[in-house]
Amino acid sequence: MFFDQHPLDLDLVAFIDQPNKGTSERVSDHILNCKVCTIRAHQVASNSSSLQQSEGDAVAVKSLAGIVPEGANSRPLASLINAGRVVEPQPGQLWRLHWEDVTHLALIASTAYGITFWPVTLDVELADESSLLVPASESGGIDLELAIWPAIETGVGAYVLEVYITDILPPERLQQLRRAYRSGGDLPVRWLPGAAGSGPESPRGRLRTDLIQVAGFLGEASWKPEEWTECESPELPLLADALSAAKVTATQLADALGIPPRRAISLCRGQVEPTPQELDGVRAAFGLSASGQADAPPQNVIDALDDPHTRGLILRAAAAEGKSEISLRRELAQGHFALAARKSGACENSTFEMLATELRKRIAAPQGSDD
Known part of the structure; x- marks a missing residue:
């Protein structure tokens, strides 16, 4: 998937590892004409001989792309996320976010009024001055240098959180860091900022634009239908349940509402959504108050x-x-x-x-x- 017409890091890895498959031709044409992605592809290619991708539950994340460097003191990120730990989301935790075809690393910034996150990348050389660089020794056992982006803090639904990875900071220290970053005060950690950018069209500027768009996409993700309505009385039964409990037959319903028998049968079985007029008619004819399927569930x-x-x-x-x-x-x-x-x-x-x-x-x- 492309954001702002740039391929994600996952696309670059797929292009290098499997040059004859998928969208390789499109990625190849883009790299030839984009200096930013030429740099990004070179970074991926230069590390390809020492990269390892887990089988099955690969860590497919932007700027990680499912692979981490091997080495004497490092291990595949999948070995952490596959440990099966169940935790409640808390500030300072590193999570893998996923929605549709977008996967991304994120540091939980706050859970006070819903979950907000800071994007996390491994593009430390392209991290600008608004980011903070986390040394590998402080990356929660991942042994990778990380760039976190507090300026791109974004709210996200809990359902976008896919896998807990590790703790970067305790919740209290993350909250202190968040307040200090926002106020311009002294940070409670020794994390240095990235290099100064040189404009929105520079490599750093374009990466930041990509991150803003990816964060925005994840922030807008929702599975709840727009047509759901908030029921004024959540305890109301669904129409089909109310009719069944009152032993109202489809024939009685059709006669009372003046609707075709087939429509009445479907309403009694809960196969169709009742109109507001039908709900009012049921209330008037049988004294039953009910809700429709379009009402949001409890x-x-x-x-x-x-x-x-x-x-x-x-x-x-x-x-x-x-x-x-x-x-x-x-x-x-x-x-x-x-x-x-x-x-x-x-x-x-x-x-x-x-x-x-x-x-x-x-x-x-x-x-x-x-x-």
């Missing part, structure tokens, strides 16, 4: 789907069923799991376990079978 359902701890299961289930992550999330939000959580009034932990159970069933189900 907050505990959304929180469970947003939880980074379910991300791996969601991705595996989506792959097993041949669906996109977004479509599966939306299906789960309005499907059997959400209905069960709504009916039972499950607490947050119970809802999480119900979702995890549903996802494990989907993963284990034979491919092509119906739920």
